[in-house]
Amino acid sequence: MTTATSTIQELANREYQHGFVTDIESESVPRGLNEDIIRLISAKKREPDWLLDWRLKAFRHWQTMEEPRWWPNLRIGPIDYQDIIYYSAPKPKKKLNSLDEVDPELRRTFEKLGISLDEQKRLAGVAVDAVFDSVSVATTFKKTLAEHGIIFCSFSEAVREHPALVRKYLGSVVPYNDNFFAALNSAVFSDGSFCYIPKGVRCPMELSTYFRINSAGTGQFERTLIIAEEGSYVSYLEGCTAPMRDENQLHAAVVELIAVGERAEIKYSTVQNWYPGDKEGRGGIYNFVTKRGACRGVGSKISWTQVETGSAITWKYPSVILQGDNSIGEFYSVALTNHKQQADTGTKMIHIGKNTRSTIVSKGISAGNGQNTYRGLVKVLKGATGARNYSQCDSLLLGDRCGAHTFPYIEVKNSTAKVEHEASTSKIGEDQIFYCKQRGLSTEDAVNMIVNGFCKQVFLNLPMEFAVEAQKLLGVSLEGSVG
Amino acid sequence: MLEIKNLHARVEDKEILRGVNLLVKAGEVHAIMGENGSGKSTLAGVLAGRDAYEVTEGEVRFDGKNLLELDPEERAREGIFLAFQYPVEIPGVSNTYFLKAAVNAIRQHRGLPEYDAREFLKLVREKMRLIHMSEDLLKRPVNEGFSGGEKKRNEIFQMAVLDPRLAILDETDSGLDIDALKAVADGVNALRSPDRAIIVITHYQRLLNYIVPDQVHVLMRGRIVKSGGKELALELEEKGYKWLEASVREPQPV
Numbered sequence: 001m002t003t004a005t006s007t008i009q010e011l012a013n014r015e016y017q018h019g020f021v022t023d024i025e026s027e028s029v030p031r032g033l034n035e036d037i038i039r040l041i042s043a044k045k046r047e048p049d050w051l052l053d054w055r056l057k058a059f060r061h062w063q064t065m066e067e068p069r070w071w072p073n074l075r076i077g078p079i080d081y082q083d084i085i086y087y088s089a090p091k092p093k094k095k096l097n098s099l100d101e102v103d104p105e106l107r108r109t110f111e112k113l114g115i116s117l118d119e120q121k122r123l124a125g126v127a128v129d130a131v132f133d134s135v136s137v138a139t140t141f142k143k144t145l146a147e148h149g150i151i152f153c154s155f156s157e158a159v160r161e162h163p164a165l166v167r168k169y170l171g172s173v174v175p176y177n178d179n180f181f182a183a184l185n186s187a188v189f190s191d192g193s194f195c196y197i198p199k200g201v202r203c204p205m206e207l208s209t210y211f212r213i214n215s216a217g218t219g220q221f222e223r224t225l226i227i228a229e230e231g232s233y234v235s236y237l238e239g240c241t242a243p244m245r246d247e248n249q250l251h252a253a254v255v256e257l258i259a260v261g262e263r264a265e266i267k268y269s270t271v272q273n274w275y276p277g278d279k280e281g282r283g284g285i286y287n288f289v290t291k292r293g294a295c296r297g298v299g300s301k302i303s304w305t306q307v308e309t310g311s312a313i314t315w316k317y318p319s320v321i322l323q324g325d326n327s328i329g330e331f332y333s334v335a336l337t338n339h340k341q342q343a344d345t346g347t348k349m350i351h352i353g354k355n356t357r358s359t360i361v362s363k364g365i366s367a368g369n370g371q372n373t374y375r376g377l378v379k380v381l382k383g384a385t386g387a388r389n390y391s392q393c394d395s396l397l398l399g400d401r402c403g404a405h406t407f408p409y410i411e412v413k414n415s416t417a418k419v420e421h422e423a424s425t426s427k428i429g430e431d432q433i434f435y436c437k438q439r440g441l442s443t444e445d446a447v448n449m450i451v452n453g454f455c456k457q458v459f460l461n462l463p464m465e466f467a468v469e470a471q472k473l474l475g476v477s478l479e480g481s482v483g
Numbered sequence: 484m485l486e487i488k489n490l491h492a493r494v495e496d497k498e499i500l501r502g503v504n505l506l507v508k509a510g511e512v513h514a515i516m517g518e519n520g521s522g523k524s525t526l527a528g529v530l531a532g533r534d535a536y537e538v539t540e541g542e543v544r545f546d547g548k549n550l551l552e553l554d555p556e557e558r559a560r561e562g563i564f565l566a567f568q569y570p571v572e573i574p575g576v577s578n579t580y581f582l583k584a585a586v587n588a589i590r591q592h593r594g595l596p597e598y599d600a601r602e603f604l605k606l607v608r609e610k611m612r613l614i615h616m617s618e619d620l621l622k623r624p625v626n627e628g629f630s631g632g633e634k635k636r637n638e639i640f641q642m643a644v645l646d647p648r649l650a651i652l653d654e655t656d657s658g659l660d661i662d663a664l665k666a667v668a669d670g671v672n673a674l675r676s677p678d679r680a681i682i683v684i685t686h687y688q689r690l691l692n693y694i695v696p697d698q699v700h701v702l703m704r705g706r707i708v709k710s711g712g713k714e715l716a717l718e719l720e721e722k723g724y725k726w727l728e729a730s731v732r733e734p735q736p737v
Contacts, residue, residue: 430534435571438531439585439645440559440592449584453575453624 058176058186158194192222230261257293259300281340284312295327319348322356337370346376366402490541501705517702560592562648614670632663668693
């Protein structure tokens with residue numbers, strides 16, 4: 001064994017950094033799923049009837065659906081939907097009147113994760129909604145945002161305070177019967193974030209939601225709904241972590257973005273670091289998420305940027321429906337799979353309006369026994385005269401036990417459309433590493449530098465602080481991957 | 484500065500170096516000439532610490548230290564620089580970023596404070612003038628889309644910035660037209676100094692018209708079969724490598 005390999009072996013044993021469990025009294029519903037459980041969740045949240053009806057409709061539809069038979073290249077253990085706890089929340093001591101009253105144990109948990117719920121300590125330009133298991137425990141900077149007419153709160157609060165908006169847009173991009181996991185989410189979703197940017201307002205800070213799974217045996221089913229009116233702009237970020245557990249935990253979220261008016265713009269960034277399971281592939285989060293945006297306004301824009309380093313299995317395709325003429329959809333993705341992780345991710349760009357444009361840049365990195373798949377659809381409908389798409393899918397392999405797969409689907413029904421697709425697969429070469437080492441860099445620094453260079457196009461699209469975070473995260477996730 | 488004694492090395496089962504002896508002092512420029520397959524690049528690779536080569540016998544001392552015990556990055560930090568025959572591309576990583584990381588890794592090793600952006604830029608500007616590099620190469624990703632000449636020039640530029648004690652130029656002339664060759668040679672000559680030794684590895688005498696060596700060695704079948712002054716290169720050019728074939732068959736005293 002060479003020296004370089006042995007260093008790498010040592011680093012490989014470094015553990016997931018967010019794997020701790022918070023000891024806090026929780027209130028859960030009984031294990032399993034039936035109409036009574038859904039009624040119970042809805043009642044706990046004191047929801048209006050229309051929402052309970054919607055949940056039940058989704059549940060009844062879900063019962064008629066079959067679990068997806070998975071893509072041939074994804075290996076997935078069976079999921080027992082009756083063995084999941086669908087709602088778990090830290091027991092509230094009393095009603096919270098201000099952020100200072102957040103349970104100190106929860107506050108400490110988020111501090112430990114680097115998310116301060118203290119507005120003074122928080123990065124100046126970022127407002128946070130912190131979601132712990134099934135509920136939102138705190139939202140910062142609400143007042144500052146309200147001065148601009150921006151609504152940023154937990155989903156439950158939005159249902160209570162802004163029912164008309166929720167009712168109008170909930171399920172309008174991802175209907176309750178969209179797919180198996182979206183239907184499940186619609187039936188049992190517990191909380192999430194809600195955001196509304198009024199006409200002409202440029203959101204003065206980054207909005208972010210931090211998702212934390214804590215309790216064992218639970219699933220997390222949250223919904224995010226973001227609405228941007230004419231001429232408004234918002235940049236939104238989500239981060240995710242979970243404790244280390246031997247069993248797989250299910251995370252089935254739904255995110256709906258609606259760029260309603262002319263030139264409305266939503267930028268949505270994800271840094272996903274759910275527990276990936278151990279080196280042998282035991283445990284880890286099943287991350288089965290439906291994310292979709294609709295560009296309804298003329299010249300509106302939705303941009304997805306994702307850095308996916310965690311989860312045992314990631315299955316998600318953040319998509320954009322380009323309805324408004326001249327609207328723009330973008331998807332920038334870095335997906336890293338190490339050890340026995342599997343990722344099947346990509347996007348769908350549906351061109352409906354005239355002169356709609358979309359850009360797809362996907363960077364897949366596979367290390368260890370990781371399997372990484374890009375799966376994407378570019379669809380140009382008849383009326384989408386002048387539509388343009390550019391797709392670029394690059395895969396980087398570290399070692400010889402991992403895999404990279406690319407499945408680009410293209411359907412064009414308008415002859416004026418221009419669709420370009422480029423793809424490449426490369427291996428981090430011993431030559432590249434040796435070159436860096438000959439200039440004085442360590443193996444670890446060399447690999448980090450090469451991988452970060454590979455991902456640069458995507459990182460450029462992340463807000464500054466998170467780009468730095470993402471680079472570090474990539475470094476940690478890669479440890480133990482060469483040799 | 485560099486002392487190689489009875490060095491044997493192999494790739495897989497094939498013995499390539501079969502008892503190389505060489506002494507290089509600070510301030511000297513040595514040329515190592517030889518045909519393809521004579522072991523020139525293997526010697527460069529062994530000195531830089533490439534994994535593919537296994538040293539089976541002999542020793543290499545660099546400033547008194549046992550070089551063979553060190554990892555490639557430690558050798559680099561100690562002051563050994565290899566100008567690659569085929570410089571490697573690193574997409575997405577700018578030349579500047581790469582070099583700054585390298586300079587600071589070396590400075591850290593020597594117990595010096597790391598350069599900040601301003602200090603580094605000053606150093607880079609100075610070296611760019613010295614070897615006539617254009618600024619746009621700095622911003623581009625390491626070697627990506629560079630022409631053959633640009634790649635080789637970039638190697639010499641890196642050498643200027645990293646300021647090594649011993650520079651090994653592995654076939655730096657290969658694939659260059661005469662103008663590019665001259666430009667690279669000018670760069671190397673600008674970097675000659677009493678504290679630095681340079682080993683020029685080449686197949687052809689041509690490069691040595693521009694980088695004039697103090698000593699010339701001929702490597703053949705893994706051994707240095709003849710050493711001499713700069714005129715040896717001219718003699719070799721005239722008579723060809725065949726001229727020395729006979730000497731290889733005789734056992735070489737160690």
